[in-house]
Amino acid sequence: MSDTVTAFRFAMQSCVEEGVDGVVLLGDISNSGDDWSLETGVRLAARTGLPVWVVSGNHDCFERVEALREAVRRVGARNVRLVAPEGAMVEGARAAGVSVTMDDAWVSRADGKPDVSWWGDEPVVWLTHYPLISFEETTREAGLLYGDELADREEVLRSLVERPAPTVVVSGHVHLRMDSVAGPVLQLACAALVEPPFEVTFLDVEQGDGRAMVRVENVALVPSLTVRTPSFAPPKREWVFEAGEWRSGS
Ligand SMILES: [Fe+2]
Numbered sequence: 001m002s003d004t005v006t007a008f009r010f011a012m013q014s015c016v017e018e019g020v021d022g023v024v025l026l027g028d029i030s031n032s033g034d035d036w037s038l039e040t041g042v043r044l045a046a047r048t049g050l051p052v053w054v055v056s057g058n059h060d061c062f063e064r065v066e067a068l069r070e071a072v073r074r075v076g077a078r079n080v081r082l083v084a085p086e087g088a089m090v091e092g093a094r095a096a097g098v099s100v101t102m103d104d105a106w107v108s109r110a111d112g113k114p115d116v117s118w119w120g121d122e123p124v125v126w127l128t129h130y131p132l133i134s135f136e137e138t139t140r141e142a143g144l145l146y147g148d149e150l151a152d153r154e155e156v157l158r159s160l161v162e163r164p165a166p167t168v169v170v171s172g173h174v175h176l177r178m179d180s181v182a183g184p185v186l187q188l189a190c191a192a193l194v195e196p197p198f199e200v201t202f203l204d205v206e207q208g209d210g211r212a213m214v215r216v217e218n219v220a221l222v223p224s225l226t227v228r229t230p231s232f233a234p235p236k237r238e239w240v241f242e243a244g245e246w247r248s249g250s
Pocket of ligand 1: 028057058059129173174
């Protein structure tokens with residue numbers, strides 16, 4: 001537990017040092033959904049002084065599905081909020097997303113489905129604990145654990161794919177770095193912070209001249225010479241959305 005809190009502190013510190021516009025926590029802030037872990041995560045993120053957007057993961061809901069929402073409310077920091085599906089504009093892009101709940105299986109909260117009619121033509125960064133584009137086959141072929149999927153994954157993905165403007169889905173849960181594309185949707189699955197490669201993902205989204213550009217850089221907090229974690233994407237890459245499709249720029 002102390003190791004994970006230390007990793008989290010380092011991660012928050014690296015975001016401050018990098019001068020980012022905001023911090024995203026992609027869920028599983030706790031292992032068992034206990035109040036102490038959730039509050040510690042929210043409090044440490046709040047201390048950055050940066051805008052912080054949070055979505056819940058399955059582990060955060062193990063005690064109560066509302067536990068993370070309650071922790072955010074108890075901490076009461078003005079700069080930390082649960083991400084809403086309508087989202088908020090950040091430097092020309094919209095940050096929106098969904099928390100999960102349990103209904104026989106993990107699904108998006110009833111108030112968490114994307115309603116694209118709320119959005120304009122701007123790029124949207126959709127924050128979700130569970131990936132929307134499945135890469136289960138690739139993961140299993142490599143002999144790695146993929147875990148469960150969001151029960152309404154295809155429904156949520158469809159609403160984003162049917163939107164002509166670009167959406168960048170950023171996900172956690174699987175603990176593997178992997179990029180996937182489905183029409184105008186680019187998904188960036190992030191590696192883990194609490195186990196190798198102890199990684200933070202820096203994301204830069206720009207738009208202009210009818211295109212969007214995404215730069216991704218993964219930075220390991222603890223360089224490891226002994227543990228080499230599997231990965232399906234390089235630590236630094238670019239994606240460009242132009243004429244209705246994503247292409248890799250690096
Ligand atoms: Fe998870």
